[in-house]
Amino acid sequence: MTLERVENPDKVEVIKVDRRKLPRGEYKEVGYEARQVFDMKISREVTEYRAEIVEDTNGNRFVAPFPEGVTKAAQYGADLKAHAVYMSQYQLIPYKRIQEYFEEQMAIPVS
Known part of the structure; x- marks a missing residue:
């Protein structure tokens, strides 16, 4: 499968x-050359x-x-729970490694 450009990127x-x-002279804009970079953001989002x-x-x-x-005063959100279940049940990642992932990559302690 080849990575293809998308019609509506998230950010331009x-x-x-x-x-x-x-060099000195007058210039007019005649277009642009576009390239897209696919990336992902791993971050914590806390909503109070x-x-x-x-x-x-x-x-x-x-x-x-x-x-x-x-x-509760502090609790895990639905997306975080779903991601943890995906990692443990589908990817079969041991619970300790899932804890380390959340703590080290997202600064979220998981008990």
């Missing part, structure tokens, strides 16, 4: 010609949910509900 970086290095608390004039407090499944 335009590289301009440094005209200070060109802050449920607003309001109080009425009688002192009664009301707290906004957290999203479904957000039940």
